[in-house]
Amino acid sequence: MVAPRRDPIDRSVVARAVVGDEAAFTELVQWYHARFLRFARHMLRDDAEADDVVQEAFIRIYRALPNYQEQERFESWLFRILANCCRTALSRSRRRSDHLVSLGAREARDVYQSPELRNDAAWHSLLRTALAGLPHDQREAFVLHYVDGHSYETMVTLTGVRQSALKMRVKRACDRLRHMLGAPDHG
Amino acid sequence: MRVVAGIVAALVGGPMALRAQQAPPSAVAALPPGLDSAARAALAPVFARAVQQGLPVMALRVKAAEGVLHGVPSDRIVGVVTRFAERLVVAKAALAPAQPDEVSDGANALGLGVSASVLRDIRKRRPATPVTIPLAVLVQLVTQGIPASRAGDIVLRLLERGASTQQLAELPKVIDRDVASGVSAERALDLRAANVLATLGPRPLPALPTAAAAAAPSMPVGVSNGNHSGGRP
């Protein structure tokens, strides 16, 4: 089983970054860049947009670091900023992603049900399409919980949504993904 | 008397001077600013010929203007534009019936080593719709480092299999990203094109998997006659 992520970054690095240490900020970006990219790619239309948003998030983080008060877990704080950047980006391009979704769901079933087509490239394209077929809230909850491995407690702080609602979003995301991928329904 | 004067001018001023006098005003007007007089004299007949042949004169203007902007020596501009005009002729024939921008992109493709037969084949696969995007993608792929023949093959194959303009237009974009992460452009094209081809028809649907199949995804129950009817991408 692939672990969702590595440990949170060392607290001393955070402390140095908060007071403006550029080397510490560089370490922070190095530590989280791939995870941010993974999250953004799953949330957005395409990799180029994900790159944009990850950069935007890190810039916001850099500017907001002096305000990080350690009242919440650092990763929760980080990912809230990233999730908000993704949300903003999606609202800018909503019309076009809807179009993509309507194309994707039909194709998804075709590819998955043909085992000889389930090579890496097709499979990843299929996953991208299937994720895009989820409503934003469900996709975000699913990716936060299952892909990046956040607990529901963290997700409550991160999203500001209560736990029961988050669990429902995750469950609905799972059901929809299974349906789109042609799997039989779960109980 | 006029003819004699013309011949004298030709002997004295060279063939260019004669032809510049004969270029129609519209061709001369299409010449961009910033060219020196020698370049104007050399290009006016080229433009005039393009007008006569129904070629996109604006494309010639744009090509010349680009050279002017970049401070390219004027004799080089003349050479580039003249050769471009020759390619416009070939592209127009290969892509007939062609819109001006198709002719222009076709000429760019030819300049990058794409053959006229590839252009003809592109038109054959899209006889009634614009081939602007396939040409644009083809040119872009070659500028990204894909050998012209390979790029032509792939674009034709995708057109054959019914790829949408959206799918085509995505290709150079994702290849740029792949190249940025260290993959060669050709390998990236292979992978990405295979990806697109995998999602295109014609392909019969295999039967829905049962619960047993879902538990062991490598053993699809639906293909019980042992015949993998899906085919290779």
Add this chain to the structure above:
Amino acid sequence: MGDREMRDVPERDPMLALRDDPVLRTVVSSLREMPPSDPEAVRRIVRAAVAAGPQRASLARPWHIAGAAVAASVLVAAGYIVGHRPNAGERDRVSTGWSTVAQPASRVAHGVAATAFRLDAPAARAVSLVGDFNSWDPAATPMTRDADGRGWSVAVTMPAGRHTYAFVVDGLVIADPDVPSVRDPDYDVAVSALIVRER
């Protein structure tokens, strides 16, 4: 070794809940794959963040080499323009990743969406867009400075297809720092290209 923040992991990996769900297990495993690390991207991000930080950006001495195409990377190194990251050859949205001003991704005119261009050039006095759509005329499409004072923007309606373009920054022609530049085979200069889709 400093003390680590208490691990934020649930009591168990959420994947355990997918024990009986092979489809979703496969999905989650695939989605958990990390993209490869990209040290160049990290460097760019840090540079952009620091440049965008609370301190005023230092104004580099302008370069006056009229008409000559200069690699954008040189200007980026001089701090004159802020390059962000190589993007794809297609652009149908604002190119740079950071702006405090909400930028529309595209504007619609006559049913055709415009293509937005933006260049981060805080030290520039005048920026214009040139390309095959305006006959490379530096006077045809001036760009306007954004409210944040750093960026220059313009939106242009252009027909579907491939277009080459560049920016003219205080008389200096540069390729777009945000996209991988291509070599124009005719003139052997660096230009930027984009593909506008039919809408």
